Amino acid sequence: MTDEIPEVVIERLPLYVRTLELLVGAGQEVISSRELGDLLGVTPAQIRKDLSYFGRFGKQGRGYAIAALVGQLRSILGLDRRWRMALVGVGHLGRAILAYDGFARQGFDVALAFDADPRVVGTVIDGVPVHDIAVLPDELGRSPVDIGIIAVPARAAQAVADRLVECGIFSILNYAPATLRVPAPVHVRTVDPVLQLQSMTYYLKSAEADPVPSGA
Amino acid sequence: MTDEIPEVVIERLPLYVRTLELLVGAGQEVISSRELGDLLGVTPAQIRKDLSYFGRFGKQGRGYAIAALVGQLRSILGLDRRWRMALVGVGHLGRAILAYDGFARQGFDVALAFDADPRVVGTVIDGVPVHDIAVLPDELGRSPVDIGIIAVPARAAQAVADRLVECGIFSILNYAPATLRVPAPVHVRTVDPVLQLQSMTYYLKSAEADPVPSGA
DNA sequence: TCCTGTGAAGGCTTTCACAGCT
DNA sequence: AGCTGTGAAAGCCTTCACAGGA
Numbered sequence: 035m036t037d038e039i040p041e042v043v044i045e046r047l048p049l050y051v052r053t054l055e056l057l058v059g060a061g062q063e064v065i066s067s068r069e070l071g072d073l074l075g076v077t078p079a080q081i082r083k084d085l086s087y088f089g090r091f092g093k094q095g096r097g098y099a100i101a102a103l104v105g106q107l108r109s110i111l112g113l114d115r116r117w118r119m120a121l122v123g124v125g126h127l128g129r130a131i132l133a134y135d136g137f138a139r140q141g142f143d144v145a146l147a148f149d150a151d152p153r154v155v156g157t158v159i160d161g162v163p164v165h166d167i168a169v170l171p172d173e174l175g176r177s178p179v180d181i182g183i184i185a186v187p188a189r190a191a192q193a194v195a196d197r198l199v200e201c202g203i204f205s206i207l208n209y210a211p212a213t214l215r216v217p218a219p220v221h222v223r224t225v226d227p228v229l230q231l232q233s234m235t236y237y238l239k240s241a242e243a244d245p246v247p248s249g250a
Numbered sequence: 251m252t253d254e255i256p257e258v259v260i261e262r263l264p265l266y267v268r269t270l271e272l273l274v275g276a277g278q279e280v281i282s283s284r285e286l287g288d289l290l291g292v293t294p295a296q297i298r299k300d301l302s303y304f305g306r307f308g309k310q311g312r313g314y315a316i317a318a319l320v321g322q323l324r325s326i327l328g329l330d331r332r333w334r335m336a337l338v339g340v341g342h343l344g345r346a347i348l349a350y351d352g353f354a355r356q357g358f359d360v361a362l363a364f365d366a367d368p369r370v371v372g373t374v375i376d377g378v379p380v381h382d383i384a385v386l387p388d389e390l391g392r393s394p395v396d397i398g399i400i401a402v403p404a405r406a407a408q409a410v411a412d413r414l415v416e417c418g419i420f421s422i423l424n425y426a427p428a429t430l431r432v433p434a435p436v437h438v439r440t441v442d443p444v445l446q447l448q449s450m451t452y453y454l455k456s457a458e459a460d461p462v463p464s465g466a
Numbered sequence: 467t468c469c470t471g472t473g474a475a476g477g478c479t480t481t482c483a484c485a486g487c488t
Numbered sequence: 489a490g491c492t493g494t495g496a497a498a499g500c501c502t503t504c505a506c507a508g509g510a
Contacts, residue, residue: 042478047452052429066492068491074429078492079481079482082494083481085492085493094487095492111451117454126346130342136444140448180454213268213291225443228352233260233263239328282468283469293502306470312470312510469510477502478500479501482498487492
């Protein structure tokens with residue numbers, strides 16, 4: 035009964051949370067949709083509509099009590115608990131992920147790691163044990179996680195995704211430059227800065243051809 | 251006269267290019283919109299519609315000549331040349347970016363770097379000279395770049411973005427967990443895996459409450 | 467027969483605009 | 489007066505469905 039809230043709305047909520055938490059830290063107690071919209075670069079109507087999917091959090095004439103709203107949104111998003119993640123691939127990128135403390139600071143713990151290279155299997159990196167990818171099902175059975183992180187070469191990414199799905203993983207954060215096909219209930223988010231650069235160049239190119247974008 | 255091609259379309263083109271290049275490498279010469287759609291998880295109609303914004307690249311009854319299509323798309327996106335980038339922030343993340351060869355392999359060169367820390371200013375990391383952020387305008391005047399990469403702490407990100415914009419930068423790849431406000435002609439793409447995790451947990455949470463997603 | 471290119475339809479998302487509460 | 493919550497309108501994007509070419 036996940037009553038059809040548009041995915042775009044869900045994807046904006048973390049943005050609201052982040053900015054509201056900054057305001058809490060700054061001591062602000064109340065904010066209007068207009069003010070929050072200005073900070074985020076979205077329209078006030080969009081903020082009000084988004085929030086209205088989940089309840090009535092505001093006070094007419096005043097705005098939203100920031101601390102209370104943050105609490106509600108964190109609870110809606112499931113950010114009121116910690117989440118366990120398994121990392122697959124401990125090459126350059128995987129190691130950077132293990133060394134990064136930003137996930138843990140936000141409640142996401144990398145609990146275990148996997149790799150195919152026998153030279154790293156059995157080691158512990160930044161406190162995280164590295165297992166052989168072959169024992170993925172065993173280890174995830176013993177020590178279940180909520181989220182899988184893929185940090186392997188593109189050519190291996192689909193096979194890893196398939197295995198994670200087989201192990202009952204429903205959420206995948208994919209760092210490989212590959213399009214992953216997964217069954218419907220599984221969610222994939224891909225981190226791919228090259229793809230992002232490759233779409234920005236379209237506008238750079240157009241701008242060069244037409245240095246005054248307003249004209250003609 | 252950038253005749254209003256929806257941004258979502260532009261953002262899909264690099265995806266098409268990537269998959270088509272894989273097929274070229276595998277020796278395939280022709281592909282139908284249905285086949286490409288299957289590989290990418292999008293509808294054939296969407297692929298045909300997207301491509302139709304730019305021309306008529308297909309042959310009825312046959313499909314698209316892959317090599318030719320890749321060439322067209324790369325040219326449309328501006329991927330038929332190299333692009334110069336400036337990195338701001340050479341902390342952990344910035345160094346990982348400098349060490350990463352994936353940008354250069356795709357035609358994006360980090361030409362120079364900036365930081366505020368006097369201990370790194372003047373050094374050369376992975377072949378890239380690190381300048382003081384204070385001389386950003388001078389250095390970019392001397393050695394212009396097309397794209398700025400922000401890899402500084404969130405609290406400093408907006409100020410860096412403002413400076414890059416002042417220096418005439420129109421494209422920014424932002425790794426800081428911050429919402430950047432920039433004037434209209436400037437494009438920002440943000441890389442923020444935490445935000446992506448924070449929206450996936452919504453679905454994990456719902457699934458736990460309702461283990462059989464299909465039921466009433 | 468197979469598949470593209472494309473108007474039209476359909477569906478989804480954003481924005482408007484205002485009743486109603488503080 | 490100020491601001492929310494929300495139906496309705498507008499706008500945008502995707503999908504349909506088919507004419508027409510190979």
